[in-house]
Amino acid sequence: MLQFRLNGEIVEIAEVAPHESALVLLRETLKRCGTKEGCASGDCGACTVALRDPGRGPDARFESVNACILPAWQLEGLDVITVEGLAKGEALHPVQRAMVDHHASQCGFCTPGFVMSLFTLYHDPEPLDDHRLAVALGGNLCRCTGYRPIRAAALAMRETAGVVPDWIDQVRPFAAEACNDARAFHRPTTLAELDALLKRHPDARLVAGGTDLMLESTIRLADFPQVIDLTRIDALKTIEEHDGGWWVGAGVTYTQLAPLLERHYPAFARLLDRLGSQQVRNRGTLAGNVANASPIGDTPPVLLALDARLRISGGDGVREMALNDFFLDYRRTALAPGEYIQAIWLPRLGDGEQLKVWKLSKRRDDDISAVLMAIRLRLDDSYLRDVRVAFGGMAATPKRALETEAELEDRPLDEAAVAAARAAIAREFTPLSDARASSDYRLTAAGNLLERLRLQLAEPHVATEIH
């Protein structure tokens, strides 16, 4: 039995298939049709709902998620707020009032999703500015309004009169029966349970955020016989700090990782702002991105440039390996059946080391990279040392550019070095042409990013990026 609290009231559902999304549960089983489906792939935000884990106590905050790609089973034990939950009869929530006052809906189909994204911002104490709004709303598409009135509503909502249902501000934990009778969707809470489950169901699909996995069900219509959920295991939800860096647990979401990146790898943090959308970042994980092994995943090139390592568990204990040895071929990794990634090691940047990360995509927000370049280097006078360059979108896997690194190592980054590195890129990579970009663009732009780097190092006053 699945139990959660929907708009303040406990809901119990006897049977839910492991592949089923929260959106299907809301719309088809519970007939709460305020939440819309615009794509079923996490791209449009029409299905946005807010989740809060009352188990986290008074610090618990609302997070926006895409219900269309959230496994329904992951609602268990959570506060789930949908657009139907905000207004009290005729009395609108301030977010709703502001949307009406600013004429921020036209056809109205995107509106419930925007209302819910704004709702999470409304109940979050941090101040709002344009950057924060852009980061929070990049995953909500509107085809009608051109966004201006929605921005206006967002900026005005905190000063708008309205009624907030009293239960919204109270974090009331409730005892979701710890029922492990989900026969096909397994929710281990300890590593030992996880190991046992993996032994019993070696073919089970692992799910963390589900932001990749669920598309196999919603778009390709796969039914999963067995799923093992990683998000209830406390041991996977920690970030351990060491002198040399951090072990980031496989259950840590991008949103939870963001403060660390902000402090220690600002360029990585800026990438995170553009990875998927707020809804995706609230669920997605670094480990999922790595395990998914997509050639256009955003974090693997960064992790490669940082010399990240993986702690892999399963079968006969725990092993460690360099990420660089992990990606074998297109969507093939060094994970053996029954193995999983437990944590990812982020090495601390040494003195004088810099990290640059540049993502090129057709659209700035919520788009997949055409090319992503991550480069780590140390500047020794004007000489480049310990250079790591890695690319996404340039090969069948995320890949370090070893020849390019060799061309750059131990020399100043002048025009000749850029030309040599460009030539190395052309030798090392034969990117594809696809819907996102042509091979020519990928190669040319990749080389140009080195020229951008040269200019940033040599002529820092020159503007080289659009913000």
Added chain:
Amino acid sequence: MRSLIDLPARRASSDNVSPAHDSAIGHVTGRASYIDDLSEPSGLLHLAIGLSTRASAGLASLALDAVRRAPGVVEVLTAADIPGHNEVGAVYPGDPLLAEGEVRYAGQALFAVVATSLRAARQAIALASVEYVDRPPSLDPVEAIRQGLTVLPEHVQCRATPAPLDRTGVLADDNGTSEQRHAGPDGNWRQALDAAPHHVEGEQFIGGQEHFYLEGQIALAEPWEDDGLRILTSSQHPSEVQKLVAEVLGLPLHRIVAEVRRMGGGFGGKESQAAALGALAALAAWRTGRAVKFRMPRETDMRFTGKRHPFHNRYRIGFDDDGLIHGAEIELIGDCGHSPDLSEGVVDRAMFHADNAYYLGSARVIGHRAMTHTASNTAFRGFGGPQGMMPIENALDDIARRLGLDPLDVRKRNLYAPGRDETHYGQRIEQHLIQSLVEQLERDSDYRTRRERIRQYNAASPVVKRGLALTPVKFGISFTAAHLNQAGALVRIYTDGSVLANHGGTEMGQGLHTKVCQVVARELGLPLELVRISATRTDKVPNTSPTAASSGADLNAMAAREAALTLRSRLYAFAAKRHALAPDSLALADGELRATTLEGESFRLDWAALVQQAYMARVALFAEGHYSTPKIGYDKRAARGRPFYYFAYGAAVSEVEIDSLSGEYRVVRADILHDVGESLNPAIDLGQVEGGYIQGLGWLTSEELKWNAEGQLTTVNPSTYKIPAFDDAPIDFRVALLEGHPNSEATIYRSKAVGEPPFMLAISAWAALRDAISSIGGYRLNPRLDTPATPERVLFACQAMRESDPAKTSRVAVQAQP
């Protein structure tokens, strides 16, 4: 006497000129229902379609037994199951509901599966086995025209030898009769063009556009009333759904009702293309006797339905030292897809807008309708107009840079003006707004200062470049198919004084129902709350036109006003008689009747009381209204006439910033001044202007449709097809409606249509990108910038500039494109 029913307390009428959308509260609370949200009829079945994977092939066999046996499947339908016509073409035939014998695009519907759940229906589709006999597909529209592959014949508009121009561009002699100026079919237009001192010529590819209405297409059909069917459809054209369902089933129209409460966006994509969904759902409901819902998943929608027409355009323009155009030759090739659909009108409208807001002199415009084996391209906001304007806007920038002038000066010099006021198809411009509108925007946006600042910035910035452009819009309002310019409405007053209106228009977010309610309320002197509009239904108002061509309010609000006026005069006549009132003293205002009695005393009667008295006196409290647009007519054989009742105007200034190393860019500021005549609802109109600009921006920048060599669309979901997101709208976005210029024609309260015209304001952003790119060559060279101008296209255009810049001014180390 006891009142008939208890009356609700009447609220004071508000002076709000911009009441909110009538569903605004429903939108924000999730209570506004779309078809997929409605409580489901019992026994509802779900439909999914199997699509062709080939662009052009014979259909050798379609083996569906495994599909029939799949769990949950109730019925599988093919063309053989259609009792009536297997045809859902909107105007011309060519769109079979289900493929028969051959397929003409990848994405065409081969068969339909009806099952107990949508997932079961979709999963069963994969079990079909289809054998094709491949044929070489037509995938290149330019090549198609060379081979004579068209869906409809070409059309030519030609104006020869206009009266000579003096240096200032004013007609030296405007006494020439129109016969003289239009002598002969081809006249000597080419002579005038050739004789111009300078010429620019060029070619451009203008990409198509997926509608991406947030609500995917959907229809729900259910058996209804003795052997009839009701179709709930997300359609801009319910009457066409009704008609095509009837034809597919071989039934008379009066047995079919099509109903639309609201759509989650339409933009033209649900004009003709919604009919196939209605017809398939109806066919399945007819066969099974059960209600059937057909909701297309996003990817199916993107493969199956047509899009904005891509265009290949060529132009050759003759001009003088001042940049004044003497003659133009413009060739437009619309990529229509596999069938005519609405392409006749789309390419015509492209031709009607080849001049945009400029006097072209001796001009010849030719429009081709190429057949390619792709989904049949269809209506999309602007209906060809945007694509048709692109060559002249391209050319004006070319001319300016050739002459070393500011593009704005060249544009201004060529705008229609008194004396230079006849379009290349013979319609006279009567309301001369564009000159002053452009000048006002130029001032308000601080164009000249910013132009100078940008020049300085670019001179000092080797990588990041800024661009600025002002472009105008003149957009013709009326359906070019004259018979569609009519509308009907029905207004009812109930005995409590509440009013219900219906009209032929559909609500897709544009606020049409709100505007029509406002009009009815205004005519009856009522607070807006007393007037309501319910679902559009073909059994309330019949034979309606599509809600399209920006005409929704122009037509339907006029029809509703007619109905309201009829009711008003009935009530006046009744009241005058009953209460002995002076006939010309009567007025309905603020929810009451005000008048002077024949004795000269002032008289007041509450609206609801008036209504009840009228009812008791057996006055008919319902009335219909009908409206048809006057003055219009276009003679296609002569290629001359007045296709448009009037023109709507606007102009925009966009400023962009590009990174010439990556091709990334951003619109940093947009200023818009737009003409809606006397606005019916300024907030709704502003919403249309802003939304149109951003949608146009998407069309010209990030929204890229790609097909592979086999003719399969590869951008089939929002992961690869990118419409503008929140952060793509400029934060500095200054939009104003032009004030003090009511429509010179007698439209509803002298307002103007607003749905489509603002879309083309985004051309300024594309021109600004070109401006930024051309700064790399010192503003002397003209980059070719096809659309959508993705970062990839911008980067390669920058690179081409650097390579052809003779002065090699760049400080950036780049290499040739590999």
